[in-house]
Amino acid sequence: MEEKSNVSQTDAVTAEPNHKKVREPRFHIVKRDVTDKKTPYIVRAIAVASAFIICTILTVLLVDTNPFEYIGLMLSGSFGTFRKILNLLQKLAILLCISLALAPAFKMRFWNTGAEGQVLIGGLACAACMICLGGVPDALLIPIMAVAAIVAGAIWAVIPAIFKAHFGTNETLFTLMMNYVAMQLIAYFATIWENPKGSGHIGVILDGRFPKLFGQHYILNIIIVILVTVAMYVYLKYSKQGYEIDVVGQSENTARYIGIDVKKVIIRTMAISGAVCGIAGLLLVGGTDHTITPQTAGGQGFTAIMVTWLAKFNPIYMIMTAFLVVFLETGASEVVSKFSDSLNGSYADILTGIVLFFIIGSEFFLRYQIKMNKKQEEMN
Amino acid sequence: MFKKILSLLLVVVMCAGMCMALASCSDDDNGYAITPVAKENIKIGLITLHDENSTYDKNFLDAMDAAVASLGLNKDTQLIVKKNIPESDECYKAAAELVDAGCQVIFADSFGHEDFMMKAAAEFPEVQFCHATGTKAHTSTLPNYHNAFASIYEGRAIAGVIGGIKLAELEAQGKLTAANYDADGNIKIGYVGAFPYAEVISGFTSYFIGVKSGYSMAKQMSGSMPTNSVVMEVKYTNSWYDEAAEKSAAEALIGSGCALMSQHADSYGAPTACQAAGVPNVSYNGSTKSVGATTYLISSKINWAPYYELMINAVIGGYKIQDEYCGGFAEGSVQLTELNRDAFLTDDYYNMAVNALKMTDEVEEIFSSYSMTKDGEPIKSYMANVHDDPAFAGDTEVIKTVGEGERAYYVFQESKFRSAPYFDIIIDGIKVPQN
Numbered sequence: 001m002e003e004k005s006n007v008s009q010t011d012a013v014t015a016e017p018n019h020k021k022v023r024e025p026r027f028h029i030v031k032r033d034v035t036d037k038k039t040p041y042i043v044r045a046i047a048v049a050s051a052f053i054i055c056t057i058l059t060v061l062l063v064d065t066n067p068f069e070y071i072g073l074m075l076s077g078s079f080g081t082f083r084k085i086l087n088l089l090q091k092l093a094i095l096l097c098i099s100l101a102l103a104p105a106f107k108m109r110f111w112n113t114g115a116e117g118q119v120l121i122g123g124l125a126c127a128a129c130m131i132c133l134g135g136v137p138d139a140l141l142i143p144i145m146a147v148a149a150i151v152a153g154a155i156w157a158v159i160p161a162i163f164k165a166h167f168g169t170n171e172t173l174f175t176l177m178m179n180y181v182a183m184q185l186i187a188y189f190a191t192i193w194e195n196p197k198g199s200g201h202i203g204v205i206l207d208g209r210f211p212k213l214f215g216q217h218y219i220l221n222i223i224i225v226i227l228v229t230v231a232m233y234v235y236l237k238y239s240k241q242g243y244e245i246d247v248v249g250q251s252e253n254t255a256r257y258i259g260i261d262v263k264k265v266i267i268r269t270m271a272i273s274g275a276v277c278g279i280a281g282l283l284l285v286g287g288t289d290h291t292i293t294p295q296t297a298g299g300q301g302f303t304a305i306m307v308t309w310l311a312k313f314n315p316i317y318m319i320m321t322a323f324l325v326v327f328l329e330t331g332a333s334e335v336v337s338k339f340s341d342s343l344n345g346s347y348a349d350i351l352t353g354i355v356l357f358f359i360i361g362s363e364f365f366l367r368y369q370i371k372m373n374k375k376q377e378e379m380n
Numbered sequence: 381m382f383k384k385i386l387s388l389l390l391v392v393v394m395c396a397g398m399c400m401a402l403a404s405c406s407d408d409d410n411g412y413a414i415t416p417v418a419k420e421n422i423k424i425g426l427i428t429l430h431d432e433n434s435t436y437d438k439n440f441l442d443a444m445d446a447a448v449a450s451l452g453l454n455k456d457t458q459l460i461v462k463k464n465i466p467e468s469d470e471c472y473k474a475a476a477e478l479v480d481a482g483c484q485v486i487f488a489d490s491f492g493h494e495d496f497m498m499k500a501a502a503e504f505p506e507v508q509f510c511h512a513t514g515t516k517a518h519t520s521t522l523p524n525y526h527n528a529f530a531s532i533y534e535g536r537a538i539a540g541v542i543g544g545i546k547l548a549e550l551e552a553q554g555k556l557t558a559a560n561y562d563a564d565g566n567i568k569i570g571y572v573g574a575f576p577y578a579e580v581i582s583g584f585t586s587y588f589i590g591v592k593s594g595y596s597m598a599k600q601m602s603g604s605m606p607t608n609s610v611v612m613e614v615k616y617t618n619s620w621y622d623e624a625a626e627k628s629a630a631e632a633l634i635g636s637g638c639a640l641m642s643q644h645a646d647s648y649g650a651p652t653a654c655q656a657a658g659v660p661n662v663s664y665n666g667s668t669k670s671v672g673a674t675t676y677l678i679s680s681k682i683n684w685a686p687y688y689e690l691m692i693n694a695v696i697g698g699y700k701i702q703d704e705y706c707g708g709f710a711e712g713s714v715q716l717t718e719l720n721r722d723a724f725l726t727d728d729y730y731n732m733a734v735n736a737l738k739m740t741d742e743v744e745e746i747f748s749s750y751s752m753t754k755d756g757e758p759i760k761s762y763m764a765n766v767h768d769d770p771a772f773a774g775d776t777e778v779i780k781t782v783g784e785g786e787r788a789y790y791v792f793q794e795s796k797f798r799s800a801p802y803f804d805i806i807i808d809g810i811k812v813p814q815n
Binding site: 187191195197200203204290291295296298337340344345 | 430431432433455460461462463464466467468469473476477480491492494495496499515575576577578580581618765768804
């Protein structure tokens with residue numbers, strides 16, 4: 001990874017070993033020394049712009065539209081009406097909440113791929129309260145749901161953390177597998193709480209639904225996620241525990257050397273990660289769907305991994321990266337809906353994929369730069 | 381011979397009289413009428429769970445295209461389709477956005493969309509919300525929320541008759557082995573179901589009744605009085621779409637000696653397993669001949685186009701929309717797809733099957749004491765769970781007594797009190813998993 005320069009030159013030489021004159025390639029790749037502050041933003045802006053250009057060209061080629069209509073649809077799909085803006089913010093809130101949950105774990109280099117399951121278990125605990133404690137006034141029931149969801153999410157995340165801390169198991173696989181256990185548990189409870197009988201389906205639960213604020217759904221969800229964002233930013237940046245997470249992530253040995261209890265930090269951090277996932281489960285079941293299925297998290301536990309990575313684990317940047325992902329999804333689905341004859345849901349994923357490919361690809365150009373070789377004089 | 385056919389047909393289609401009642405499942409008169417919309421101004425919304433890659437959703441999407449074309453509407457400007465909408469609050473969001481886009485009538489295609497459609501219906505009383513396969517419209521106080529289904533059990537029964545004829549052919553041609561019979565000499569058949577849900581139970585029971593009568597009819601027509609019958613084993617996959625589970629359930633049933641298969645689940649799993657094993661298959665949701673060249677017999681399916689046209693016309697004209705719609709063969713809502721000649725060995729039995737398809741005009745009272753018993757007795761009374769009360773207690777007497785004294789018989793009135801099926805009795809001859 002470190003020394004990429006001259007790679008292409010060597011390739012050129014080995015490819016044509018018998019040539020008399022050694023041809024110099026047009027360019028070579030060198031590591032950037034110290035990047036100034038502006039360069040990363042310019043590189044990323046170019047990446048996003050080129051991605052949108054490619055998406056536009058692709059769409060114009062595939063369906064009968066023009067670039068302006070395409071861009072108009074992307075924008076109107078996300079911001080076209082007050083309701084669309086509110087829906088966008090609600091989706092943003094959920095994705096951001098899950099991404100925030102991953103931040104402390106990732107910063108510690110604990111690859112928590114189990115957000116999906118932690119969200120679902122939080123949601124399941126929340127749904128269990130709504131079903132079994134029906135009749136309890138909502139003002140009391142909702143705090144109980146919150147506690148249950150947070151505790152359940154934390155437990156689900158702590159199990160692999162304990163194994164990692166004490167037995168050195170691979171946390172990526174362990175957390176991933178826990179997702180499927182969570183999904184099956186929900187499928188199991190769906191047959192117990194099913195309505196109507198035999199359908200394997202929990203209908204909307206009437207108790208414990210979040211109240212509307214200012215006459216709108218989802219406002220409470222959005223407020224809660226704003227608070228979580230601020231809290232996570234402060235925790236990671238200014239608290240002693242946030243510092244410990246950083247040190248453990250950089251080097252476990254260093255952490256031990258300066259007296260940090262690594263096992264404790266791993267377990268504690270994963271408990272926090274799972275607890276925030278539990279909050280996301282609460283927002284999904286109590287604040288949005290009022291029911292639960294194995295698809296309630298809808299793969300956002302995995303999308304959040306990308307959001308967190310792109311933001312370099314910084315909660316404030318995460319607002320932007322989560323917004324980008326949600327904007328792409330809602331905008332692209334508007335395009336697909338408009339041209340539903342020739343496009344289907346997969347096209348929205350393709351467009352999102354192209355944009356993310358460019359953004360992730362741009363990371364390469366932040367670390368390395370392409371140097372054009374000076375024109376070689378004729379060798380003979 | 382003709383008299384014989386006729387008398388045997390009567391086993392399935394005994395007596396007449398309920399067709400119209402089935403066609404209009406509910407007729408409460410709350411005086412609700414809606415503001416008419418000019419035809420050129422009408423805008424229709426459609427919400428589907430998946431896209432055309434799912435046979436279930438494709439059936440709805442195709443039907444809507446057909447309805448829009450037949451009404452002479454402009455598909456590009458008067459129809460908005462939202463595909464891949466999960467059974468969650470996303471459905472409410474999609475419906476609300478369709479309202480914002482100017483739709484006066486919005487359809488949804490999946491059972492789990494119901495609660496979210498009702499949430500939207502409560503918020504937008506001026507828009508009509510029409511949900512297929514749901515169960516709550518008849519108990520809901522929302523005047524703009526409606527359910528729809530079809531008396532698909534009629535189609536299932538006819539498709540079952542075709543299966544029964546095929547069984548008789550297999551037997552006559554000496555293709556059945558000892559493993560295909562149970563201890564009492566009855567032929568074993570198998571069924572792959574999604575969930576132990578009334579829609580599935582209603583479907584396989586009517587199919588089973590059809591197979592029994594088709595088998596008995598074909599045997600008599602070829603000159604022998606049957607002394608045996610048919611028994612059916614059901615396996616559930618607990619998923620509406622799980623290709624691997626459906627395939628392995630079908631393989632297990634075939635392995636245990638089932639001579640004929642059918643299914644109620646949305647993938648090609650079971651038909652594929654049948655073709656591999658050379659076991660005939662009665663399909664559902666549309667032809668599966670593409671994976672069962674010599675084993676696919678026939679399929680029953682719901683055609684939603686007549687329903688869509690009726691609802692859209694009602695909104696254009698400002699007519700009152702009934703809470704529940706339940707179409708049958710007469711409305712074109714229930715259809716049988718191509719009968720496969722290649723699945724029959726002889727012309728005789730194929731022609732018998734062709735003739736059996738003409739019974740669609742007469743099919744009624746499938747669930748009667750002539751065709752089914754429970755613990756050896758006719759079912760004279762049954763409280764069905766029609767209103768989906770939380771305790772799942774039976775709330776409605778659904779058995780009707782026809783005639784008097786010695787000649788009295790009993791009919792389970794399916795889809796009369798609501799459009800979605802509520803027949804959930806496991807009758808004699810059908811074996812389901814015990815839990």
